[in-house]
Structure formats: C-alpha cells, structure tokens
Amino acid sequence: MSLWKCPSCSNMLLLSNKVWACINGHSFDVAKEGYVNLLLAQHKNSKQPGDNKEMVNGRRAFLEQGFYQPLAEAIATIFKQHLLSLKDQTEVNFFDAGCGEGYYMEQVSQFCDQSNSRVSYSGLDISKFAVQKAAKQYPKNHFAVASTFQLPLANTSQDAILQIFAPSSEKEIHRVLKTAGIWITVNPAANHLIEFKQALYDKPVEHKTEQLTPHGFVETERQHLSFGMQLTESKQRENLLMMTPYYWSATAEKKQKLVDNLQQFTTDFDIRVYSRLS
Template sequence: MVSLFRCPVCASPLTRGEEAYTCPNRHSFDIAKEGYVHLLPANRKHSKAPGDDKEMAAARSRFLSGGYYSHLRAALEELALAHTGEDPAVVDSGCGEGYYTAGLHEALSAAGRRATMAGVDISKFCLRWAAKRTRQVEFAVASAYRLPVADGRANLLLNCFSPLAAEEFYRVLAPGGVFLYVVPAPDHLWELKEVLYDKPYRNPEEAIPYQGFTYLDIVKVERDIDVEGRALADLFRMTPYFWKTPREGAERLAKLDTLTVRASFRVHVFRRNG
C-alpha cells in the first residue's frame, strides 16, 4: 500500500506493509498493534511522552464520542466536500483521537470520493484511540512542524485546536489546496470559565493572514450543549483549563451535576497560492 507518509530519515516515499512502513533506502518503522506508526525521530522529542497524556486522550475520546461537538464535525465535513475533488489527499495535523479525521473520511466516502487520508499527532496516547476509531486512515506520531508528508502532496489540510505551522502547511499543500484552521470563538465554553475563574476572559476574535495563503472565509459554528456527569469532568480534563485552574475553581465544578455551555468555534478557510 502506497502511503501519504514519507520517511522521516531520508524523505523518500514510504510503503505500508503488514507490520511496518519501509522506504527504498531500507529505513523501517514498525506499526503498533493499534495500527499507527511512530515517525518522530528521538532527537526531535522534547520529552519521553510528548503531547496529551493517557487520561486526557481518553477523556477527549469519551466526550467527542458523545456527540457534543457534532455540529463542528458536520461543518468540517461540509467544507471538506466543498473544497475537494474526486481523489483528494487529506492530512489532519494534530488529529488527536481522530474524531474529526474519521468524520471527514466518512463524509468523503459517502459522497463517492476516493480519499486518501492521514492523521498526525505528537501524542501516542491519542493515536491509540484514533487508529481504533477508523482503519481507513493512516496515523503517525510526528510533529506538526515537520510533517512526514511530501511537498505538495495534500489537497486539504485540517488543523483543529492544534499548533499552527503555516510554513509547513504551505509546503505539504498542493497549489490551490485548502487549509481549514479551527479556533475557539470568544464565547467558547464561557459558562465553564465562569465556574472555574473569578475573572474569566474571552478568547480573542482574530483574522490573521498568512504568507502564501488567500483568505476564503471565516465560518461560525456554534450551539449550546448540556453536559452532565462524567462528560462534564471529561470536558474539563480535555481543555487547557485543567492545568491552569485554581483549586477552588476545580472544586466548584466538581460540585455540579450538569452545566449548559456555549460550544462556539471559528473555522478559518485558506487557499494555498500557486
């Protein structure tokens, strides 16, 4: 099977076999039992287990599988259909546990598109969930700043709440390729912030142009969601607030059985210039 991935050592194309990815220069990368491959060289790791930890990955998988952010997934599926052809190559940079990656593949396949898809994340714990979620997409541990994808290989690139590497995204996108950049809207999870912090702040509303890209649109995606029980704890665990919240705020949240919050996003749509 020909892969979207390239060798992180010599940049040659990788071929996926039964148990490993290999390149013409005989570099080999074992496929984990869950189905993902590790393409992050040891000299580029900044910690023993970079990215989201095991508990955070599990919390995100449970929460997203509950459909709370299904409105965002539906919006991304619609945009993917609008901006790809019959045989698109799609890369999800910072794919996490694969909820949106799987959604895009399902939507493209249902529309008769023959999509080739890859998801990349720096957390092996996230990719364990992602590779189980869909077997139709290949997943690799790698950095968004050094994507293991050849120049101009992708037609669509998704970046959802993940590090923005504009120069690298420009490199892997083909001329005319589209980049979907998802960020939290100013009022995203505002009600949760009101519980956690004495003086909550709103996210900035920004429209930042990036060299080599043309702005096509900013799509608003929002709705109120009722979050109860374990899902509320999972929502807290999967956000950056989990590491920043004072003990008093976390205790206030733990006393709640349910909370209605605004799940509000902006999808910035860019086209790579030729």
C-alpha cells in the same frame, strides 16, 4: 504503497510486511494497532509528548457522545463542497494535522463517503496515546505519531488539511498542500466555554479571535459557529474540562467545584478556510 516521508532523510517510505522503509535503509515498524511512529527522539520535547492517556480517554468519551457534532458537520460540509471542485480527480488526500483520537476525520469520512472521488484519510498527532486509540478504532484510515512542525508528507500531496485547536508550521502546511488545496482551521472564538472563565476568574477576558492570514495563503471562507450544551452528568463535565487548558491551571478544589455545579455551557468556534498561493 507510498504515504509517509522518512523523518530522517525525507525520502518516501514504502510499506512492506508491516514495515515502512526508505531507500536509505531507515525503517519504522507498524504497531499492532496499525499506526507508525515517525517521531524521532530529537524532535521530542518530553518523554511522552502531547496529551496523556487520561486526557485522550476523556476527550474520546466526550466526543463520542456527540456534543461537538455540529462542529464535525460544519467541517465535513466544507470538505464536501471542496470535493465538488475535484470531481474529475479520482484520488483525493485529506489530512488531519493534530488528529487526536481521530474523531473529526472519521466524521468527515462518513459524511463524504458517497462522493465520486476516492478519498484517502490520514492524520498525525504528537501523542502516542491518541494515535493508538485512533488507529485501533478507525483501521481504514492512516495514522502516524509525528509533529505538526515536521510533517512526514511529500510536497504538494494533500488536497485538504484540517487543523483543530492544534499548533503547526504554516510553512509546512504550505509545503504539503496542493496548489488547489484548502486548509481548514478551527480555533476558539470569543465566548468559547466562557462558563469556565467566569467560574475561575474575577474578570474573565474574551478570547482574542483576530489573526493575520498566514503567509502564502488567502482566506476564502470564515464561519462563526456557536451552540449551547447541557451536560447533566458530572463525568461529562469532567471530560469537557480535561479537554481545556483550565484542567491544568485550576486547583483541585476549583476543578471539583466546576464539575459539581456547572451544567450549561457555551461553545464558540472560529472556522476559517485558506487557499494556498502558488
């Protein structure tokens, strides 16, 4: 089985006896949860990069209650439509760049499991805590700890790449995406969780959604998805807050006030699909 690329020498890794190893002798053990850590020490920006355990647990609890289900279904619909164009392809690779605890990838796999293609789902995140959660709960999928700026994947190996609220290197995405592949990105639109801004700032500013098409790609589809949520429990509101940058920028007093008083929330997502230029 060959899935990952060696982060040390860029040769492909082969799995044997729960060890991923390349021809140059670099090896990476499979953790007990089932993932592999391919994040080299020199690529870390801190001792434990990415979301911490508290943030990961909060996000999982929030997402598993289905509050962002419309977003998951929108992404899955896009990928399922793409699968129709690959109907003669028996092996399809779907990759989540910045997969977190694996919720969206799992939702896509459930939505598309009736397709005629055999889809292999894999993802990475720089947070070891997130990947541990993902691998343990979704053992049929493949997970690695790695950076989205150094994707441990072979050139032109992926049919679809998903990227939700995560930074990446467009050069790396272009490198690993097949010529006929698609890149699905999700970012906050103008009024995403505007209630947080209204509570924290005297003059809340809309999020800027205008962005240039990444070099080497063409935009083929764009969707604007917005829906309201009512969070009646304080823990739900706290979990949502932990998923945002406001959790770190707000004082403890302001955070508590938000959790105690807000119940209605607006989601606003900018979904774009890009095709790779050869």
